[in-house]
Amino acid sequence: MGRIFAAVIIVLIALFGGVLGIAYVQTMPPPLPPQALVDAADEPAGPAIQNGYDVESGLIAKGDYIIVKRSCTSCHSGKLITQNRMSRDSWLTTIRWMQKTQNLSPLGDNEVLILDYLEKYYAPNKKGRRANLTNIEWYELKE
Numbered sequence: 123m124g125r126i127f128a129a130v131i132i133v134l135i136a137l138f139g140g141v142l143g144i145a146y147v148q149t150m151p152p153p154l155p156p157q158a159l160v161d162a163a164d165e166p167a168g169p170a171i172q173n174g175y176d177v178e179s180g181l182i183a184k185g186d187y188i189i190v191k192r193s194c195t196s197c198h199s200g201k202l203i204t205q206n207r208m209s210r211d212s213w214l215t216t217i218r219w220m221q222k223t224q225n226l227s228p229l230g231d232n233e234v235l236i237l238d239y240l241e242k243y244y245a246p247n248k249k250g251r252r253a254n255l256t257n258i259e260w261y262e263l264k265e
Contacts, residue, residue, distance in 0.1 A: 171183045176191060176200075178191075178195075178200075179191045179195050179200030179203075180200040180201060180203075180204050181200050181203065181204065181243075182243045182244075184243065185238070185239050185242060185243070186235045186236070186238070186239045187239060187243075189232055189235050189236060189239070190203070190235075190236050190239050190240070193229060193232055193236055194236070197220075197224070197226070203240070203244060204244070206244065207244050207245060207246045207247060208240070208244070208245070208246065209241070209245060209246065210237055210240070210241040210245075213236075213237055213240045213241065213244075214237060217229070217233070217236075217237075
């Protein structure tokens, strides 16, 4: 008798969970339409920029960064861009992955602008073990 009771409880829990899941899916908003071309002139009153960086996103404030900011940071932090340095092909692969698995809408004409920006400002660094030392104050050793 105890096994039958346990089985009935499990079936009821599974049914209740299924009903909740269906209700959740039915209340989800429809997917967003493909993004229209973002016009950099639409940025209200100019973004805050300090030392060449957009204060809000951390992106290098050059070129089409406003398009990148609007297209990318609406879903994730700008730090995901600034901490990663990739080739153009790797950025494109990342965009395709986000479109496939994270519901990123097609970028339309913005895709080329975004890739151009990322390739120019967030490409892999091509340098040796460390950057050369600068602003060094040398002093003479006394014997």
